[in-house]
Amino acid sequence: MTVQASSGFMKHFALEHPTYTRLHSEMTPWQEMAEEGLWSRLCFCILSSSVRHETASSVLKHMEETRLLDPNWMIATETSALQLAYEFSRPIFLPRKRDGAFSRYRFPNRRARDIVASARFMYSQHTGVRSVLRNLSNGIQAREYLSEKVQGLGMKEASHFLRDTKFSSSLAIIDTHVIKFLQDLSVLPRSRFRMEPKLYIQLEKILEDIARSLGTNLAILDIAIWNSMREGV
Helix, strand or coil, X not given: CCCCCCHHHHHHHHHHHHHHHHHHHCCCCHHHCCHXXXXXXXXXXXXXXXXXXXXXXXXXXXXXXXXXXXXXXXHHCCCHHXXXXXXXXXXXXXXXXXXXXXXXXXXXXXXXXXXXHHHHHHHHHCCCHHHHHHCCCCHHXXXXXXXXXXXXXXXXXXXXXXXXXXXXXXXXXXXXXXXXXXXXXXXCCCCCCCCCHHHHHHHHHHHHHHHHHCCCCHHHHHHHHHHHXXXXX
């Protein structure tokens, strides 16, 4: 099934393509990232599941500033998940509400448990995120492995992590922006539906066709969709 992007998006992409290509090229490959950076990026992708980018970034920044991102602390401290959940539930995060008050994180208990479990997997069962990636040969295998083994990572979040670390540029990150984009193309219904793995793969193939028609890859197309949908293109 081949689907053409809307004329408005085509014009936007043609105009902004150099910017999106540059943004992707400026991402640091995982081989050049410090272990701390890989772990931080993994935690961000867990935190960003069904949560606004700004909020996930704000929570991650708070974890870094308060030294709550340390995986060794998480593993050694029996109550680390409870402490993280408490911090996540505080009204201290961006974005601010209309009345100027800060926001709470949406899933404090669940994501706290996910991150602590992921720390144990990466640093107790393995020697770190880098060591896990070294044993993965391609994007599809890496996504399957991470979404199965790392608590809190589904197909979307694993694809996000692998894109942001430049492990793969051929995986789709099917988030709310991409879903809206595909709905505008009449690929998806505007009614509620369940994103099963089979549907995810089908939509990824459609996005591959769109990327190919634009002469780009899925990593750059995702950046373009994310920005264009936020701008209302």
